[in-house]
Amino acid sequence: SSYNDKDFSFRVNGGTGRVPVGVGRKRMRIVVTGGAGFVGSHLVDKLIKRGDDVIVIDNFFTGRKENVKHHFGNPRFELIRHDVVEPILLEVDQIYHLACPASPVHYKYNPTNVMGTLNMLGLAKRIGARFLLTSTSEVYGDPLEHPQKETYWGHVNPIGVRSCYDEGKRTAETLTMDYHRGANVEVRIARIFNTYGPRMCLDDGRVVSNFVAQAIRKQPMTVYGDGKQTRSFQFVSDLVDGLVALMEGEHIGPFNLGNPGEFTMLELAGVVKEVIDPSATIEFKANTADDPHKRKPDISKAKELLNWEPKISLQEGLPLMVNDFRNRILNEDEGKGN
Ligand code: NAD
Ligand code: UDP
Ligand code: UDP
Numbered sequence: 001s002s003y004n005d006k007d008f009s010f011r012v013n014g015g016t017g018r019v020p021v022g023v024g025r026k027r028m029r030i031v032v033t034g035g036a037g038f039v040g041s042h043l044v045d046k047l048i049k050r051g052d053d054v055i056v057i058d059n060f061f062t063g064r065k066e067n068v069k070h071h072f073g074n075p076r077f078e079l080i081r082h083d084v085v086e087p088i089l090l091e092v093d094q095i096y097h098l099a100c101p102a103s104p105v106h107y108k109y110n111p112t113n114v115m116g117t118l119n120m121l122g123l124a125k126r127i128g129a130r131f132l133l134t135s136t137s138e139v140y141g142d143p144l145e146h147p148q149k150e151t152y153w154g155h156v157n158p159i160g161v162r163s164c165y166d167e168g169k170r171t172a173e174t175l176t177m178d179y180h181r182g183a184n185v186e187v188r189i190a191r192i193f194n195t196y197g198p199r200m201c202l203d204d205g206r207v208v209s210n211f212v213a214q215a216i217r218k219q220p221m222t223v224y225g226d227g228k229q230t231r232s233f234q235f236v237s238d239l240v241d242g243l244v245a246l247m248e249g250e251h252i253g254p255f256n257l258g259n260p261g262e263f264t265m266l267e268l269a270g271v272v273k274e275v276i277d278p279s280a281t282i283e284f285k286a287n288t289a290d291d292p293h294k295r296k297p298d299i300s301k302a303k304e305l306l307n308w309e310p311k312i313s314l315q316e317g318l319p320l321m322v323n324d325f326r327n328r329i330l331n332e333d334e335g336k337g338n
Pocket of ligand 2: 087120121124126
């Protein structure tokens with residue numbers, strides 16, 4: 001298969017790959033909320049590998065113990081089952097706040113973005129920790145400016161089906177800046193564009209996971225609407241590098257973190273067909289309400305101030321998730337007794 005462990009540098013297993021903390025940098029205690037999720041677990045891998053102490057807070061709403069189980073038994077790793085909507089007391093240096101029901105099928109049900117962010121900011125204020133919010137390109141809504149710069153204020157329907165997520169993250173950004181201005185909390189804001197990779201939720205309805213899973217299951221790829229809407233897809237290791245560069249840097253943000261390559265959903269289906277299964281087919285389905293027509297990050301700010309830009313193209317990144325998806329789909333089928 002085209003999946004190559006060596007290319008995927010964030011896969012570490014318990015006993016290997018750890019690098020001691022470099023000279024001149026003290027070992028840090030870091031909380032990652034949502035650390036058992038897709039992005040969070042890759043971030044945890046990087047922080048542990050770097051030599052820091054990591055505490056994951058997760059309620060397993062969409063995350064899985066599986067994603068971090070290779071760290072079980074490592075004394076520098078701790079996993080707490082906790083809902084960030086409830087207060088918590090900890091002593092740490094940095095807080096990466098990722099906890100959030102992150103896809104349309106999940107995010108409708110949860111006040112995490114507001115209450116969870118407030119609690120983590122309250123925690124950061126009390127202990128003097130640096131706080132990083134993972135916001136989203138969804139704050140730009142169905143954008144009237146293209147590509148989107150951080151200065152764009154967005155075009156969001158406040159009462160639509162997606163608004164719990166969009167407006168939730170916009171509120172989270174507001175709270176973050178209020179705690180910065182009002183309580184001197186050191187903050188960082190990342191606006192993340194569509195990200196994909198191994199450990200992505202299989203059934204949360206995101207387009208990349210849907211197409212890849214469908215191609216593996218030999219089902220038609222479901223293209224919503226006319227398939228001419230565009231998105232930019234970033235491989236997860238690029239995002240994790242950006243999040244760490246932002247946390248360690250001197251700039252608050254917000255920063256767009258995304259891959260500026262822009263693809264229509266039909267083009268994405270074409271790439272999946274090309275790199276995963278040449279016999280894959282497509283099927284058109286009705287689109288969902290308020291679906292943004294296009295989205296593409298302007299990343300000049302992150303390039304200039306964080307010295308960051310994505311390195312992995314869609315053609316390179318998609319094959320890196322195939323083995324993980326194939327294994328999980330296989331396990332699922334076995335679980336059903338098929
Ligand atoms: P994910 O669903 O895999 O991870 C979210 C994690 O948060 C899960 O482990 C879940 O169990 C946990 N969680 C949810 N609610 C919680 C709560 N109340 N208390 C404790 N834990 C809770 O999603 P992801 O793609 O890894 O997203 C991580 C972050 O990045 C989210 O904040 C998301 O909004 C943001 N983001 C992701 C993308 C993307 O394309 N993946 C794009 C934009 C923004
Ligand atoms: N909080 C928390 N852990 C802490 C400190 C605060 O979970 O270590 C929560 C706290 O319960 C509150 C929120 O963070 O709900 C905001 O705290 P802050 O002190 O800013 O506000 P206040 O409690 O004064 O309203
Ligand atoms: N989409 C699609 N087929 C699917 C799932 C999604 O064509 O099986 C489309 C969806 O309509 C949207 C785009 O893919 O235009 C991206 O959807 P996703 O939910 O992955 O991300 P977001 O809309 O949050 O950017």
